[in-house]
Amino acid sequence: MVLDAYFSDSRKRSAERSLREEIRINETLQRIGAALAAELDLDKLVEKLTDEATVLTDAQFGAFFYAGQAGEPLTLYSLAGIPRERFERLPLPRFPVLSTPTSERVVRVDDLHVDARYGNPPLHHGAPRAPLPVRSCLVVPVVSRCGKVLGALFFGHAEPRVFTERDERVVVGIAGQAAVAIDNARLYKASEGARRQAEEAHRQAEEARAQAEAARRQAEEASRLRDEFLSLVSHELRTPITAIMGWTQVLATRECDAETRKRALGALDRNVRTQMRIIDDLLDVSRIITGKLGLAQRRMDLGDVVQAVLDVVRPAALAKGIELHVTPERSSIPVFGDPDRLRQILWNLLANAIKFTPRGGRVEVEITRDEGFVHLIVRDTGKGISAGFLPYVFDRFRQADSSASRPQGGLGLGLAIVRHLVEMHGGTVKAESAGSDHGATFTVTLPLPQEARDAGHDGEAKTGDYRSEGSSRYAAAVEHVPRRT
Numbered sequence: 001m002v003l004d005a006y007f008s009d010s011r012k013r014s015a016e017r018s019l020r021e022e023i024r025i026n027e028t029l030q031r032i033g034a035a036l037a038a039e040l041d042l043d044k045l046v047e048k049l050t051d052e053a054t055v056l057t058d059a060q061f062g063a064f065f066y067a068g069q070a071g072e073p074l075t076l077y078s079l080a081g082i083p084r085e086r087f088e089r090l091p092l093p094r095f096p097v098l099s100t101p102t103s104e105r106v107v108r109v110d111d112l113h114v115d116a117r118y119g120n121p122p123l124h125h126g127a128p129r130a131p132l133p134v135r136s137c138l139v140v141p142v143v144s145r146c147g148k149v150l151g152a153l154f155f156g157h158a159e160p161r162v163f164t165e166r167d168e169r170v171v172v173g174i175a176g177q178a179a180v181a182i183d184n185a186r187l188y189k190a191s192e193g194a195r196r197q198a199e200e201a202h203r204q205a206e207e208a209r210a211q212a213e214a215a216r217r218q219a220e221e222a223s224r225l226r227d228e229f230l231s232l233v234s235h236e237l238r239t240p241i242t243a244i245m246g247w248t249q250v251l252a253t254r255e256c257d258a259e260t261r262k263r264a265l266g267a268l269d270r271n272v273r274t275q276m277r278i279i280d281d282l283l284d285v286s287r288i289i290t291g292k293l294g295l296a297q298r299r300m301d302l303g304d305v306v307q308a309v310l311d312v313v314r315p316a317a318l319a320k321g322i323e324l325h326v327t328p329e330r331s332s333i334p335v336f337g338d339p340d341r342l343r344q345i346l347w348n349l350l351a352n353a354i355k356f357t358p359r360g361g362r363v364e365v366e367i368t369r370d371e372g373f374v375h376l377i378v379r380d381t382g383k384g385i386s387a388g389f390l391p392y393v394f395d396r397f398r399q400a401d402s403s404a405s406r407p408q409g410g411l412g413l414g415l416a417i418v419r420h421l422v423e424m425h426g427g428t429v430k431a432e433s434a435g436s437d438h439g440a441t442f443t444v445t446l447p448l449p450q451e452a453r454d455a456g457h458d459g460e461a462k463t464g465d466y467r468s469e470g471s472s473r474y475a476a477a478v479e480h481v482p483r484r485t
Contacts, residue, residue, distance in 0.1 A: 005402070042185040046078045049178045050153070054080040057138065057167045058176070059155035061087065064142075066151045073154055090133060107139040108168050111160035136162035142179050150182050150271035159458070200384040218379045232412070236278055281413045285396060288420045295338040295424055299449065302333040302374060306365060309346045317354050323362045331367055333374055334449050337425045343419050349378040349442050356440075357382030369448065373427075376444040385440050386434035393431045394419040 046064050050217055054062030065074035109115050112135050134156040149463035153175060155163065247264040250256065256264065282416045287293035310326060317324040335342075353363045357380045366377040385393055396416040415431075422429045427446040433439065 009287060033104070038187040039187050040460045042182065042189060043180075045181055045185050046151075047080075049181075050078040050080045050466075051266070053153055053171055053174050054155060056170060057155050058157075059138070059161060059162070060157045061155070063087065063154045064151055066152060067149050077151065085164060105178070106141070106168060106172060107137070107192045108163055108165075109137050110163075111135050113160075137161040138171060140165060140173045140175045142182065144179050144183050147335075150179055155180075177330050190320060195214070213270065229412075233278075233282075237275065243271045246266055267432060281417065284417050285413050293420070293424070295341060297336055297338050297425075299334060299336055300339050300342075302335045302367070302376070302446075303331040305339060305346060306331075306367065306376070309343055309350060309366070312347065313350045313354060316351075317363060320354065320357070320361075321359045322354055322357055325364045327364065327366045333367060333369065335374060335446055336449050337446065341421045342425070345418050346376065346378075348418050353378055353380035353440075353442075356380070370382065372448050374446050374448055376446070377441060378444075379439065379441045383438045384438040385455045386436050387429060390433060392429060394429070418442075 049063045050062050053059075059081065061078060061079070064078040066077035067074050069457060075088070076084070082463070117146040136159060138153075138155045140153045142152060144150050153171060155171070157163070157166075166221055210287040247267050251261070251264050275453075306326070307330075310324065314324055350363065350365070357363055363381075364377075364379040365376075366379065368375045368377070394415050396413060419429050422444055427444060429442065429444045430439045432443070
């Protein structure tokens, strides 16, 4: 009776231990399942799966092999308990589940040293077999709900008979949970990829719409500028023509005294030259657009160009009481360029400065040089340039005030021609202004002759398709600058 009671208590205690163990296993599986289900990053999920299962089975190391394309063997994806370099050097046996991704069979080996099915693998070139450093192993496939092998869990230990049936059952349960989690992670990754592709497509569509909208606005702006320019050209041409017709009728229909005749001829001359200037600017812009504007370049003295233009504009400056100051007063600076076009550049800048500087103002011309470049600076105390218009000051057909009633005439082409001519000489031009009524500064930068020689120029005038446009209009340019009345 005593023995019966002892064995009965023993069986009871054993059953209680088994129950507690089952509860612990179920709790562990639930915890691992919840952790796997909450992880949507595939890399982190597989690492967590490998770590948890390795600890749970008391394995020395664990690995997860990932199933690639159909027909390809599984490849190592995650590892726990051993460095990857050491694991890859282990002469492990090749199990069907690792070499054939379609295999769904669990493999549990108590001792690889005595198991005839998974004995020491043959080595290359007849080398002798070496005892495997792994004796116990457990291999469990991870199979999706649709029956596809996603990968396999591999656990190893140097001691024999480490993995039990309980371990096999636990890992199979973990593998089932992992398969669901991996499927979910893959679906999430695919949906994220599709979402990113949709977002990228939406972004590209938005960019295309924005580009189309910008192109539409540019076309509308170009159309508006064209209409304004045509209206401006009509006004600028009509004004001198009206004066020419009026004075011509005066001379043709009545007797005029000497004073009236002289006044009529002067007015005719000024208005004809005004039309010539407008037409010349239009022709220059046409040549720029079609790429037919040429240069006749040679070595020359920039100081002579400056003095020649100053002689032309000085009477107009004096007529408005504008102080015209040059620094240095006389300078000899050799440059390589087209004299007529360089005079055109400086005349445009000085004529603009005098035109937009009020009576009693100041216009300065400064010449400096440094590091192989010469800087020609025209500075005035005039109307200035607003911050909103400054980026467009060198654009063709652009004027801060393009209305027919504006106080100053012109087509708004001079500065656009200046920029193109400066760039044809290998230089740059920039405009600076502190704002309206704070004056403006224009700086032309040209390379000195050494730079030109390095670019292949030999100092002789170019011939062939290049033609000088002549300098006659600059000699008479003073007629088109406001005079004292």
